[in-house]
Amino acid sequence: VNFDEIPFPDDEARAAARARQARLTKPAGALGRLEELSIWACGVQGQCPPRPFNRIRALVIAADHGIAETGVSAYPPEVTAQMLLNFSSGGAAVNVLAQLQGVGVRVVDVGVMGTPSEDKIREGSGRIDTEDALTAEEVERALATGVRLADEEVDEGADLLILGDMGIGNTTVAASLIAALTGSEPVSVTGRGTGIDDNGWMRKTVAIRDALTRLRQALGGVPPLGPDAAITALRVLGGADLAVMAGLLRQAAVRRTPVLLDGVVICAAALVAEQLGPGAQRWWLAGTVSPEPAQALALQRLGLPDPLVDLGLRLGEGSGALVALPILTAAMATLEQMATFDQAGVSERTA
């Protein structure tokens, strides 16, 4: 994949937003983080005041993971395919939350076992404790698929993207990638996922440890920094879903399209994408705090501000980002629509 360069958000629009914030009829800073958010929105939209989003799209990237067979999840692997049907019939959390806010949902099956899909990179992925998740060719194809998905969405008018994940075993893969790219220990990144018990947690930690050992061998002592190492990490740790997401996140930035990040799986892909194209993170916003410990490590490394909501959400599917979305739109609406001191004839501060 030949990636294009990452553009910068619009500094003039940001400056105009900051100036306008200071003129709104409220004490300076009284809208707290909504003020920063509105400035960020102006930067990525390249205009002040910001415009309401016209077409927000949630892309749920689904794949199976070979590591699931080792009992790292509380749920059997067939749940991934079953959930695809649940998405189609509109019964999953992402469907309900997206509909509530007029967000279109697109489920992209890039690696689920036993399901038909034109976007499939492969069925499942390697057991990462003993084998590579993907081949080098599959990584390339997955990144290209991510680029194509971003292009398709932006070409159809999407002006905000939300990424979601579905795949039994995917927090094991996400935690491995985050450990690799932040230099963290397995015990620091391993969480309870869908709700595993202590034995499951130990199996998961061991799987992550073994996967990281394999990656170190594959990198031959080179630190996991930069695009080549990121591509190696995707090959060794995978899976197809993470690679597609990484390509998609990077290309969304190329296309000047902001992304509201979800939980630990999307943040792992974002960490990889930032290695593929430094500066992409300027186009992203963290939506939701994940109880998975790896997420905070990823966000810290990305230099992103704290997520907008902290409600113990750990479902994935993009659900956390969808819960956070109204905070972003509220921030934008206040900057766009509130009266200024002059307009309203309100006195300014005296002390």
Added chain:
Amino acid sequence: VNFDEIPFPDDEARAAARARQARLTKPAGALGRLEELSIWACGVQGQCPPRPFNRIRALVIAADHGIAETGVSAYPPEVTAQMLLNFSSGGAAVNVLAQLQGVGVRVVDVGVMGTPSEDKIREGSGRIDTEDALTAEEVERALATGVRLADEEVDEGADLLILGDMGIGNTTVAASLIAALTGSEPVSVTGRGTGIDDNGWMRKTVAIRDALTRLRQALGGVPPLGPDAAITALRVLGGADLAVMAGLLRQAAVRRTPVLLDGVVICAAALVAEQLGPGAQRWWLAGTVSPEPAQALALQRLGLPDPLVDLGLRLGEGSGALVALPILTAAMATLEQMATFDQAGVSERTA
């Protein structure tokens, strides 16, 4: 005012909600606090699944405060009246945020200086460091006004209320009430309000100290617990807005109508209302963390769970509750609309 008894939320509906949550197509607990919220909503609505709110109303209670003349705010007192005009022309944060979510706004001027209003208890209130905020008769009238406002809204079909505040100096009054009812020191409750400097903060702390001394004298050594002491606290510390809100909050509970609380001023009124009718707090939800230190003391005493959002919001007007509202509606929608494991044919946990 003769208050009616506070009813209990519906325990059967709560139990049904808890059982339904366990059947939804997601790992148990994966929707975090949204699950608790959906159960709370079923309790206050008396049904499971919950129904979307049909008529949400934001009531902004506005009044001036005599203490503002002592320089406890960064803004001059005339801003209260100016903001009433801003509310009328739709330029304030509450207007923008309410419109975004289809919430109706009603501004009730119960004590602004120099403005016409049928709901006025009095113009301004006493300087609480040296005189009572209200007379006993004014407290009675304000509580009755609050009861009437709640009744009017519920009779017109409101099924969720949001309270907002507007009044230069009102965080000084709110902090005094919270200090009195939680037994806290002035320095523990005094915040920066609209953004005062260190000198302003010292003036504010001294005003609160003097006001609390006056309340102790008025109570004659009796601890500030129970309805009589709460009414004395409203008389000494006021003001008209806080008393109206307290009556309104209590009566909303009588009418089985939930309220989403905003910042420190509304939480001060809630603390008073709970003294007027223990159990009213079961009908309330804390929307937003205030940087004012008194708010956490009030919420802790009320036994309410942490607010839904923590975004540094400190504007009042009900703006924080409006930013939090979509989280509650998202919680209710998931419980109402998500498919169950049986419906979707999804396997349940194996480990």
